[in-house]
Amino acid sequence: MKLEEEIKQPKFKNVQQKAVLNILFTANWIQNLQRELFEPYGITGQQYNILRILRGQHPKRICAYELKSRLLDKNSDVSRLLDRLIGKKLVNKSKSKTDKRAFEITITPQGLALLSEMDSLINTLDTRVIKLSSTEASQLNGLLDKCRD
Template sequence: MKIEEEIIQPKFRNYHQKAVINLIFTSNWIGNLQQQFLKPFGITIQQFNILRILRGQHPRSISASAIKMRMMDKNSDVSRLLDRLEAKELVERKICPSDKRAADVLITDKGLGLLADVDKDQQAFDHVIALSDDEAQLLSDLLDKCRG
């Protein structure tokens, strides 16, 4: 469905305004779909992002500040998210030997298992945007260019 129909707005100032509004709308649309996808696994999009970062580091640990730098949502409260993941036994924190005020974070076996379960269904979610592989690559390139 065209953005004009989705938001019931027939006119835009120019194509750039239309593109930005379409990007924001589509981002929220995909985010809502991803939130619904992750709900049965008992984690949020931000928690999923942290777990994926930790899996990429595994078996090495990473600091909370390094996690924050790598997150897609830079406004996330990483400490609060880590508290929730730790309560679910998906991550563990250990005091950093070089800085007693900081903690090193590791993904647990339970966290790795949860991500393995998500991975089984992830491929279907990856195709939520109805694009060919070539179109998806072009879109990705254009989005990179937007942030250029």
């Protein structure tokens, strides 16, 4: 459905305003679909993002401040998110051997198993949401990257 129909706004100041609103609307739409997918697993999108980053690092450890720099949402309260994931036994946190003020984070076998269980659902969601050919998806990625330059 077109943005104009979704938000019941027939006109925009200019095409750039429409593009910004379209990006925001689409991002919220995707986040809502992800929220529905994550809910049965008892995690949030931010927690999933942390687990995904840790799986990419596995078996290496990552410091909490480096983890925060790699999150999609830079305003996340990493300490709170990690505490919840530790409580669910999905990640481990230990003092850094090189910097006593820092903590190192690793994903647990339970965290890896959870992500493995979710992988096919995430892949299905990605292809369901992005109804574009590989060429179109590459073009979209290029345009979105250009917006942030």
